[in-house]
Amino acid sequence: VSTVSRVAEPAFVARRRADWDELDRLARELRARGPKSLAAAQLARVGPLHRDVCGDLAHAQSARYSAPLVDRLRLLTADGHAALYGLRPRGRGLRGALFGSGADGSGGLVHAFPRAVRRHAGAMALAAALFFVPLILGALVVLRDPTFAFRIVPESMLKPLAEHYAQGFSGGRSADEGALMAGFYVNNNVGIALRCFALGIFGGLGSAFYLVFNGLAIGAIFGYVASTGAGDNIATFVIGHGSLELGAIVLSGGAGLALGWSIVAPGDRTRLASLQAVGRDVVAIVGGAAVMLVMAAAIEGFWSGSSIGALTKRIVGGGLFLLVVAYLALVGREGREAREARPEGEAP
């Protein structure tokens, strides 16, 4: 039998209890209200207290103290661990999430999103191809043979759509109908984009399916409406929000493809580690795509269907397209010095 601590359990508890209670209180406070709720002196106490409690746990285990005491110290260690190591450098709140806290805005979604898109340019290009090739092919085939569209999208849905676009926008859309449609677009389109990403975990197949299927369906609708002679109207309708909406679906699909590819070809990591690393890497893309889609839904609900002139809509839509491209291509670029100063071995 190994040597047993000579300190009896009650004496041990009596001596250490004050520290345990203090750490318990501080950890609770930190979890509930964050580091700003504690004074500097209190915050400085957390580290030493936690280390002492770790020592107490080890001592209690080797000294064969009773199970409840060991349990209590175990839970306290877990709480202290979570409180101490769970502290994040970035400030909480919406501002911190969007813009980060660093002077260059690193760590915020506004910059992380286009950076992540550029890191996965290959997956994005593949997603764009999987989406736009069926879209264009579908539209061309349906233009030639309008009944082909009924094989992709139900006839009962296409006919009213075509009639709707044939009317044009002179009647406009009232604000209440705009709100209804915006709600519908958020629920439907953002849901599709998020699902399109999530199902990428199956080797990218789910994302590929969603991209191809949605591309084909949108192409068929386009082609069918154009074949009835309302092509100009639907183009005017789509151009306002199209760059945001279609772009976001492609981006989240691309993120899904990247996620799936991380399992198929994990490189020198295990598949799980690769999945986790890529998941963390592309999550900003999904967040950015969701924000794009909410913006698109607002535009689609209140602007695209309104009675504003076609020329204005096209100019604004074109400008928005350029803005989206410029944002994805340019925002968050690092200067040459920052790139060179990056520690060796970190992925570009």
Added chain:
Amino acid sequence: MEPIATRVEVAVGPRPESALAARSNDRADAPPASGTDAPIDAPNDAPIDTILAIETPEHVVFEHRLAGPARRLLAYVVDLFVCYGGLAVLGLLVMLGAFAIGTQLGGGEAIQKLGVGLLLLALFAVQWVYFVVFETLRGRTPGKLVAGLRVVTITGRPIGFAEAVLRNLLRAADALPTGYLLGFVAMALSPRFQRLGDLVAGTVVIVVERPEVPRPLLLWPPPAPWELEALPARVALDAEERAALELFFRRRGTLGEGRERELAEMIVGPIAARYGYRLPDSVRTLALLYERALHTGRADALPPAPTQVRGATS
């Protein structure tokens, strides 16, 4: 430090402290890990258990109890009730509001459309936002609060926004083909009860335990002189025996008297034989041996048997 035997025998007791201690010692001989804290992978021959052991940067090991599918289903059902109950109430309010305003001022149809738009937004929030917001801010949804669960990273830290987003987006994959079947299969195959979303985000769902106030076992009534007479001065129980006895005595209140004696009879034989000490009451025998073993070498040891005291003073 002399490396102890690397073969890990896992105790049958309530909590395998000895095994964990051995495991962390193993790691001390291994090349230093690059990360500071890490979940400890159980050896292949370890029993299937629902405990996540985490080694901290301070090189102590603590554990979390992992939550299984049943408990998580309960949390999910509660969340569904909260979400869709809230949605139903909102829908009712919108309908009543539209009706009331429509009859008073007219334009009820417009209000209704506005309300439906709002409801669709709420439906989206329920499906995609609810879980993320609660898990980011609190580490747990209301359902998990009710079920006593919390989401943490596999290194035992609170989850952040990215983890919450990932694990809840992947719900869409876990829910396939229907009723979270895939998620259930993933949990069954994962040693840490992780569904696909947990695997990607590197999170686990743990059972939140409330620390009890430590209450050491008390030998009651105090030992009579005749009981102490034959009790050996040193009793050495190994960790498994000690854990088994402690669990037995802590459960005494919940056992019937007959069952209590029956259990005691089963284990008293070998231990009593080792020390040549056996009272008519086997529970009492175990209690005295346990008490002695616990305090052997400690400052608060039982007073030695009277005969020994006399021997020592004379």
